[in-house]
Amino acid sequence: MDSTYRRELEAAIDVAQTAARVSREVLATAQAAATEGSFDLVKDDLSPVTVADFAIQALLTRTLGNTFPEDGFIGEESADELRQNPKLLSRVLAVVAQCAGNTLFRDADDLCRVIDSCATLAPGTGTRRIWVFDPIDGTKTFIRHEQYAINIALLEGGRQVLSVVALPLLSVDVTAPVVDNTVDPTGRGTILYAVRGHGAYIRPLLAESGGPPAARRLPRHADDATSPEDLRSVTCWALLDSGVDVVHKGVAEQLRVPFPGCDLLGWVPRWAVMAVGAANMTVWVYKKRDRYAKIWDHAGAMLLFEEVGGMITDVHGKEIDLTAGRKLEANFGFVAAPRSLHQLVLKAVHDTLEAEGKEELLQ
Incomplete structure (x- = not known):
């Protein structure tokens, strides 16, 4: 896709792939331990929060913040639960290091500060660019190994200009009806992305041997x-x-x-x-x-x-x-x-x- 947001799009797709690896690793670890409940935490609003929620919000914020330091960030999570639960915090740090390297965060305090940096910001009508994240959309289905998504958006002046969505369990060839337990039999998953005025595109999340996955433009x-x-x-x-x-x-x-x-x-x-x-x-x-x-x-x-x-x-x-x-x-x-x-x-x-x-x- 040729647009003025090419750099932002490439960066968002790249970090979305790493975020998807984080989500898969959390699921695999929970399944291997046969104690998926240990990965859950109930927030005040009674929705489950997992290691992946915290790890992915930290990953997205730090990675895109390093590339676009003048931008603002909005995410769903705050680090309050992590500070109160050292075991959970340790798991978050471990999975980020495993999937993204151990130099992304200096220490646990650094990771918590990054998460909190996008926990209070609100969008406005100014010209500042704001990235909006949902690290795991569908946490209830995520912990059941059913459909979930990682959502990355870029707003400019309060207007959507870029979207990258990773769907690790959705097939690029999916047909209706799609329900929560419709899972890609190939295991490759899907990335959808769009830039305003340039159409929406789809490609596999994971590459097969022989090079990066090819994308195709979705018809209107x-x-x-x-x-x-x-x-x-x-x-x-x-x-x-x-x-x-x-x-x-x-x-x-x-x-x-x-x-x-x-x-x-x-x-x-x-x-x-x-x-x-x-x-x-x-x-x-x-x-x-x-x-x-x-x-x-x-x-x-x-x-x-x-x-x-x-x-x-x-x-x-x-x-x-x-x-x-x-x-x-x-x-x-x-x-x-x-x-x-x-x-x-x-x-x-x-x-x-x-x-x-x-x-x-x-x-």
Whole structure:
């Protein structure tokens, strides 16, 4: 890909491959020890955190920070848990050293400072470039050796300009329906990447013998969807937690779209399957009006779908505002669909909310 972000793209792809090795090593170690629970930690929000989350956030921040020292960084994790758990901290240092060398961090304090450097920064409307990371999107499925993603985004002035997503368990030849336990039989995995205005690309994560993997540009398949019969859904149904199930199903029924279609826990894998064409529509309405998405689950990954012809707004039809903060408090929920069908899907969301007596979620 020839663009002004070529250096950033190459650096992000390179570190994403190392991050994927970290994730694979953590899984392999847990499996060998047959004590995968020892790799888990419960945060205040009750989501599991693994060695890989901390190790990958530290790796991404330090590596890209060394290359682009003027940029800012946003990540999901803080180092508080590591400071309180020396055994966990030791494991994080060990896996980083194994996969990226033992000179990346001076000591444990250095690693914790790097993690914390992106734990409080929030995006703004200025010109400063901000990298956004989700070290492991789908930690609940990750510890079950199911679909997960490593998400890297670059924002400039609050606008997505670059995306690199590593999916170590997704095949480049995947077809619908994709669910959490759809695992690449070859073990090679996938990298998706995009630069705004230059399209989205796909290539294997791991190379075979004979040189680096070849990439191919994804077609703008969403441009070809012109009627409701062309819609294909991706949602989170089997592990539904924060969403309004009757609305998601009701929208699909109104549009006569097979439901659930692709069924994935992680948001980044959902955006990925929309990019590759296994789906082209998703709707998400939170159960509570004060529930907001987190920037690292969506920034960059949304660009993949936009670069194949998709349109993304919130439930009110507003553009997603990535300058609002670490939580996307300027938006409520998501409606994504091919551009020519987006208004139809949005109307179905509003009609279904009213039919289910949930108009308050539109306020």
